[in-house]
Amino acid sequence: MPRSTARREEILTVAGELFRQKGYHATSMQDIADRLQLQRGSLYAHIDSKEELLFEIVDRAADRFLEGIERAWREGRTARERLRRALAAHMSVIADHRDTASVFFHEWRFLRDDLRRRIQVKRDRYEARWRELVADGVRRGEFRAVDPRFAALLALSAVNWAYQWYSPEGPLSPAEVAEAFADLILQGLEGRGAPATAELAARAGAAASPGSAPPGAAGADDGAGSR
Amino acid sequence: MPRSTARREEILTVAGELFRQKGYHATSMQDIADRLQLQRGSLYAHIDSKEELLFEIVDRAADRFLEGIERAWREGRTARERLRRALAAHMSVIADHRDTASVFFHEWRFLRDDLRRRIQVKRDRYEARWRELVADGVRRGEFRAVDPRFAALLALSAVNWAYQWYSPEGPLSPAEVAEAFADLILQGLEGRGAPATAELAARAGAAASPGSAPPGAAGADDGAGSR
Amino acid sequence: MPRSTARREEILTVAGELFRQKGYHATSMQDIADRLQLQRGSLYAHIDSKEELLFEIVDRAADRFLEGIERAWREGRTARERLRRALAAHMSVIADHRDTASVFFHEWRFLRDDLRRRIQVKRDRYEARWRELVADGVRRGEFRAVDPRFAALLALSAVNWAYQWYSPEGPLSPAEVAEAFADLILQGLEGRGAPATAELAARAGAAASPGSAPPGAAGADDGAGSR
Amino acid sequence: MPRSTARREEILTVAGELFRQKGYHATSMQDIADRLQLQRGSLYAHIDSKEELLFEIVDRAADRFLEGIERAWREGRTARERLRRALAAHMSVIADHRDTASVFFHEWRFLRDDLRRRIQVKRDRYEARWRELVADGVRRGEFRAVDPRFAALLALSAVNWAYQWYSPEGPLSPAEVAEAFADLILQGLEGRGAPATAELAARAGAAASPGSAPPGAAGADDGAGSR
DNA sequence: TATGAATGAGCGTTCATTCAT
DNA sequence: AATGAATGAACGCTCATTCAT
The missing domain is CATH 1.10.10.60 (Homeodomain-like)
Structure with a gap:
């Protein structure tokens, strides 16, 4: 071929x-x-074969996500900055390669064993990078002594789930979504002063027409009920 | 029937x-x-029909999640407490009704339009409750002036994603997972002092044999590779 | 099934x-x-599956051929008699189970490895019986000191090939065909006196309309050119 | 073309x-x-077309077989000698043009009607030649008064079937196989004295490792189990 | 309640062949 | 001569569902 x-x-x-x-x-x-x-x-x-299509789509997505975090690690100086960049990179992949990313999350398990294992390797590496990123922040004293597993999982869950609701047609750029999450993850709910997302909140609220569900809906995709 | x-x-x-x-x-x-x-x-x-099966499974899961947050709202006094209870309730559903919950997240989109819409209504209500919970915390002054949409989405993403990796056979009870997330969401990465999860971290770390991957893997489920 | x-x-x-x-x-x-x-x-x-059909047809035929020679061995007293009976039994299978026998010879090689091997075992046993039959005749002094391999092969070839030309609608019964071959194989072309088939020759000659090809044509089957 | x-x-x-x-x-x-x-x-x-390939292969094989018996007829003096030569010629075609000969026997029936009929004509001619050869031997008094149809069929069956088991890599040359069959066909099993193949028998027996099965196996070809 | 035979549509894939380049 | 993209039919097989028993 x-x-x-x-x-x-x-x-x-x-x-x-x-x-x-x-x-x-x-x-x-x-x-x-x-x-x-x-x-x-x-x-x-x-x-x-049909499965070759699935594999290639999923594999490309895996590479994009991996590339994103590798670059975030290289280009960020502080743990804080790296986390922000990693969130932004992940959101970028979701925004720029929506189909690919969505298939990566939803359909990879239908690959047969050997192909699925090859993807699993990349997924594992990606998650490991996230944990290292957090652990490094703890070591440097930038972060609290949290369990890197949970903290990485929280950040990753936030952006992993984004493929379910994020739409490039919505009012928020991928960078803005990433920033909002970064702010929350870094500072938490109970913190000092106004969050960085105060202005964003206004914008998102204004644009959100009822039923279009940005952001917050764990929402239905287009096309699913077509058949 | x-x-x-x-x-x-x-x-x-x-x-x-x-x-x-x-x-x-x-x-x-x-x-x-x-x-x-x-x-x-x-x-x-x-x-x-086969679709009836899918609908009933998904619908029951939706009800369980809804029930959970309603009770958390009723039984919690502070926003902080309600958030903890809501996270715990969600994790409980995932732990106690693993199949149902998993199908709820993964397969609901294969319902035909009318049935899917009925589920969508419940999903929307569930997410709305989460936003109200956060908004209420902001109003009461318990939380920072964050965007309730994003904050609710962060919490929800964390536990939504849990169906992908949580296993009742793992070292952590659903309540412990919920607590770990609550700690992080409430305090953030850059907070004061040791996190409530310090002891958990040790346990999870000790028990997590490489490859079994809890928590942190966005991982493969059993059974997927059967064919 | x-x-x-x-x-x-x-x-x-x-x-x-x-x-x-x-x-x-x-x-x-x-x-x-x-x-x-x-x-x-x-x-x-x-x-x-389709292949199951092929296997079952071929396997049944193999069993019938095997049964035939086992009985010929048991019921015949002299090597001469056994050989006659074995030829007759083989011709009987071809006559009574024409489709099955024909598929046995022609199509068995399209079975996949494991199934083909199971048939091969039965084929090997069948041919071994033929060789033993001849070898026994040589040992007893009933037959010349021929190579049992070639002699068995000659007899087997004659009747194996019969599936190509024998028709139950023709003028000869399976027993008659078997007898004619037995006479030739036992006595050869250069022998004493008139063959046992002298009368058969007349009958076969009379009935053989040109083009219907009995016996002697390595002939075309019905149906082959239909598609 | x-x-x-x-x-x-x-x-x-x-x-x-x-x-x-x-x-x-x-x-x-x-x-x-x-x-x-x-x-x-x-x-x-x-x-x-693909069918053209099949036709040409089968047609060439038919010509080779025909040529063989024509030459045997021309070059032999006695019926006995002609029969020996005809068997040898047939075996030579099988040995020298194994693929072609094998396809001739196995696949010719897949030709469409008109092409198959053209082959049938040559097959009929070939078999007629064999019958004439035997009939001539009977007429001359060289052979017993056997039915030429059966006798020709016996000889032809022996060598026709050879494409199933003969391998040029085996211990016997085509000429040797032909001679062994000729001996058996001419003298029969119950004859006088030692057969001409006494020495051959030793050689074949010595060389035939179990499993390689020459001669006697109606056996599996190489390549058939490829899928 | 459960069976088991049947339907009719559809599946992913392969095929011999065509044809513009 | 050879390519490579395309066709249109057919392949063996699976599917959710029906229905007489």
């Missing part, structure tokens, strides 16, 4: 979109072919 | 387990029947 | 017939279903 | 090999192209 041709990229893009909207199992090769105005068998001139 | 018989409950239990392990679409009626040593067709003496 | 129901036997019969006529790979489940006025998927209520 | 170019011959050779190993229907144009390091579609610059 050619690793990368224009047609193949088209297929991957469409597959990513459909996998996110309908789920891997509920998306048929027919669905993908229809969007490209192709016969379903014709896809196999470009790919080996 | 009889709304509730012993057989029907058996079917729901098995379906919940399989939906969690393999996903809704990858679970066949055959799979369910096999576990109950029944013929495929015999299931339809008790249920109307 | 139920090992034997009326429907299942019907399917096996039809499959045997079609596999012989068109070959295993050129026969589709659709073809089989059509003959039974069934949907192609409905077959799978009775069988596990 | 060019009738014969170097490329075309390559294709025919590869097709013959694959058709023998896997069967006509189980061999795809992809398989053939792969071996030649060509694209599927490129084959059609040299041939018209």
Whole structure:
């Protein structure tokens, strides 16, 4: 199989979109072919299997997330700054590669054992980086003596879950969401003075039309109920 | 259809387990029947359709989560206490009804429009309660003037994501997990003094054999790789 | 799967017939279903796979051939008599289970490794019996000091090949064919006196309409060119 | 289409090999192209269809067999000698053009009606020659008054079947196999004195390691179990 | 209640072949 | 001569569901 041709990229893009909207199992090769105005068998001139599509989408997402935290680590000076950058990087991936990221979180478990294991390795490395980042902050005295596991998990949960509700069409940029979370995670609910997100709060509140659910809805995606 | 018989409950239990392990679409009626040593067709003496099973599982989970936060609100006096109770209640549902909760998060989007909307209503109410809880804390002066949307979302994300990694076989009780998160959310990373979770940290660290990955793994569930 | 129901036997019969006529790979489940006025998927209520059909057909044939030679060995007194009986038994299987026998010779190699090996064991045993039969005759002094391998192979080839040309509708009974071969194999071309088949020759010659090809054509089967 | 170019011959050779190993229907144009390091579609610059390949392979084999018996007839003086030569010629074709011969026996029936009929004509002619050869021997008084049909069929069956078990890598040359069969066919099992194959028997016995099974196995070919 | 045979649609994939380049 | 993208049909098989018994 050619690793990368224009047609193949088209297929991957469409597959990513459909996998996110309908789920891997509920998306048929027919669905993908229809969007490209192709016969379903014709896809196999470009790919080996449906599962290959899933793997490639998930693998690319894993690489993007990993790249993000590696760069955050390299480019940040303090633990505080690194955490902010890591949150921002994660949000960026979700914003810029919405389909891919969503499939990464939702559908990776449908990969067969060997492929899933390869993804698991990257997931584990990603999470380990987060824990190191927090542990380093504790060691430096920037953070309280919290359990790095829980603290990393809190930060990660916040941004992991974002694929469920974040929309690039909403009023907030990925950077702004990351900053709001960073503020909360660093300072907590019971703290001194006004949070950095005071102004954001106003904006988000103003823009939130009822039913559109930003942010706070653990919300329904588009497309899911189509079939 | 009889709304509730012993057989029907058996079917729901098995379906919940399989939906969690393999996903809704990858679970066949055959799979369910096999576990109950029944013929495929015999299931339809008790249920109307596969989708009905999914709806009922998801709907029950929604009710449990809602019940939890309502009681937390009623029984807690301070915002701080209510938040702790709400986190604990959520973790309890995840721990006590693991299959149901997992299906609630993962598979609800495969419901057809009308059924999905009914679930959406309950999800929205649940999230609204969380926002009210935070907003109330801000109003009372217990919390900083944070955006309730973001703060509620942070707390909710932490426990929502827990269905991905929490295992009742792990070293931590749901209450302990909830407490750890509460501590972090309330105090933040940069707080004063030792966190309430200092002792927990030791225990979790001691018990966590590499590979078993609690807490911190966004990890793979059992059963997913069955095919 | 139920090992034997009326429907299942019907399917096996039809499959045997079609596999012989068109070959295993050129026969589709659709073809089989059509003959039974069934949907192609409905077959799978009775069988596990197409290959299972092939295996069962081939395995039954193997058993019949084996049974035949075992009985010939038990019931014959002299080597001469045993050889005659073995030839007759083989021809009987071909005559009475034409489809099965034909598939046994032609299609067995399309079984996957493990199933093919199970058949191979029976084939090997069958051929070993033939060699023992001849070797015993040589030992007893009934036969010349021929190589049992070649002699057994000659006899076996004659009757193995019969599935290609023998037709129950032809003028000769399986017993008569077996006798003619037995006479030739035992006495050879250069011998004393008239062969036992002198009368047969007349009959066969009279009945052989040109083109119907009995015996002597390595001939075409019916049905092969249908698709 | 060019009738014969170097490329075309390559294709025919590869097709013959694959058709023998896997069967006509189980061999795809992809398989053939792969071996030649060509694209599927490129084959059609040299041939018209897959069936054309089959026809040409089978037709060439038919010609070779026919040529063999014609020459045996011309070059032999006595019936006995002609029979020996005919057997040897047949074995030579099988040994020297193993793929082609094997496909001739196994796959010719997959030709469509008109092409199959053209092959049938040659097969009929070939068998007729064998019968004439025997009939002539009877007429001359060299052979017993056997039915020429059965006698020809016996000889033909022996060598026809050889494509199933004969291997050029085995201990016996085609000529030796032919001689062994000729001896048996001419003299029969119950003859006078030692057979001409006494020495052969020793050699074959010595060389035949159990499992390799020459001669006597109606055996499995290489390649069949590839999938 | 439960069976088991059947349906009819759909699945992912392979196929021989075509054709513009 | 050869490529590579595409076709359209067919493949073996699975699915949720129905229904007479």
